Amino acid sequence: MNQPIEGKPGRYWHVLEDGRIQCDVCPRYCKLHEGQRGLCFVRARQGGQMMLTTYGRSSGFCIDPIEKKPLNHFLPGTPVLSFGTAGCNLTCKFCQNWDISKARDFDRIQDLASPEAIAEAAVHSGCRSVAFTYNDPVIFLEYAVDVAQACRERGIKTVAVSAGYISPEPRIEFFRHMDAANIDLKGFTEGFYKNLCSGKLAPVLETLEYLKHQTNVWFEITTLLIPGENDSTVEIAAECAWVMDRLGPDVPLHFTAFHPDWKLRDALPTSANTLRMARLIAMNAGIRHVYTGNVYDPVGQATYCPACGAMLIGRDYYDVTAWNMSAGGRCGECDTRCHGVFEAMAGRWGRRRQPVRLRRSEPEALERFKA
Numbered sequence: 279m280n281q282p283i284e285g286k287p288g289r290y291w292h293v294l295e296d297g298r299i300q301c302d303v304c305p306r307y308c309k310l311h312e313g314q315r316g317l318c319f320v321r322a323r324q325g326g327q328m329m330l331t332t333y334g335r336s337s338g339f340c341i342d343p344i345e346k347k348p349l350n351h352f353l354p355g356t357p358v359l360s361f362g363t364a365g366c367n368l369t370c371k372f373c374q375n376w377d378i379s380k381a382r383d384f385d386r387i388q389d390l391a392s393p394e395a396i397a398e399a400a401v402h403s404g405c406r407s408v409a410f411t412y413n414d415p416v417i418f419l420e421y422a423v424d425v426a427q428a429c430r431e432r433g434i435k436t437v438a439v440s441a442g443y444i445s446p447e448p449r450i451e452f453f454r455h456m457d458a459a460n461i462d463l464k465g466f467t468e469g470f471y472k473n474l475c476s477g478k479l480a481p482v483l484e485t486l487e488y489l490k491h492q493t494n495v496w497f498e499i500t501t502l503l504i505p506g507e508n509d510s511t512v513e514i515a516a517e518c519a520w521v522m523d524r525l526g527p528d529v530p531l532h533f534t535a536f537h538p539d540w541k542l543r544d545a546l547p548t549s550a551n552t553l554r555m556a557r558l559i560a561m562n563a564g565i566r567h568v569y570t571g572n573v574y575d576p577v578g579q580a581t582y583c584p585a586c587g588a589m590l591i592g593r594d595y596y597d598v599t600a601w602n603m604s605a606g607g608r609c610g611e612c613d614t615r616c617h618g619v620f621e622a623m624a625g626r627w628g629r630r631r632q633p634v635r636l637r638r639s640e641p642e643a644l645e646r647f648k649a
């Protein structure tokens with residue numbers, strides 16, 4: 279078994295008058311006595327400072343299709359080296375990755391990986407990007423930033439799959455190092471965030487507006503539709519109206535199907551009809567690229583030209599089955615540009631998932647990254 283890693287000092291915290299320290303990474307602002315951990319479980323007070331206890335540790339690596347993040351307008355068809363750590367700063371009762379996000383037993387975090395080793399693994403495996411996914415990278419910001427820097431040095435792009443629940447100051451540093459993101463907009467009422475995630479909606483909307491108006495990060499939005507919780511036509515229409523008003527028509531929106539999990543096992547799975555209804559509402563609101571996910575729906579998963587309506591990219595789940603664009607994402611019929619990051623041709627990775635183990639010499643390499 280690998281030796282435990284102590285972690286690395288974290289950024290974004292300050293000492294309070296009563297002697298506790300406050301973590302300023304996310305809007306929870308956890309206030310900690312010595313030896314305590316924040317709600318995310320991975321940021322802890324040790325020796326009077328905040329430590330990221332999962333620095334350099336991963337719950338596993340896997341090569342995925344980029345469409346699985348989901349990102350449909352970012353290097354379609356290419357493989358992405360995906361990994362996560364443990365813990366989360368939201369407590370979603372419907373979590374679809376609860377074995378990782380709720381992990382308290384760090385034996386689960388088996389793989390030791392320096393930022394350089396991850397970037398090297400991406401290069402050697404032919405991946406175009408590395409994704410911070412499976413759990414929210416906001417809570418392991420320092421590790422994600424170091425990995426992103428190592429990746430950029432080798433021409434590998436980085437993708438954050440996040441709920442966007444991050445405070446304004448760390449948000450600047452975090453997204454400065456990312457090339458793309460998929461942001462989970464989990465619902466569109468404060469009640470939903472409060473009751474099912476013990477969080478707030480407003481900071482997530484701030485993150486979305488920040489990404490659109492103050493960065494060059496390519497981002498797409500995902501809303502997991504849960505029957506009876508966030509799938510009313512009123513709530514979906516309100517979300518779409520906000521997206522149009524604050525972000526404009528070109529940010530892709532994914533509506534994905536829920537399957538009963540974690541503490542929400544009594545809820546029904548989302549029907550294909552609900553997803554199609556949501557897609558229709560969004561398109562009627564003016565959003566140009568709206569997708570369904572976690573169901574078989576070639577019509578709802580294809581990309582269409584916003585000007586002439588021609589199919590630009592056909593998909594069968596995560597397989598790219600048709601391609602009708604020239605370099606730079608221009609429509610093969612009318613030459614209108616489709617927003618996103620496109621090359622002349624699609625990648626050929628397909629829908630495969632391929633687990634990856636990093637090399638064993640990692641403990642020594644990791645020492646270089648400790649403070």
Ligand code: SF4
Pocket residue numbers: 301302303304305306307308315316317318319321366367416417
């Ligand atoms: S990142 Fe973790 S420790 Fe920091 S405020 Fe958020 S939940 Fe608390």
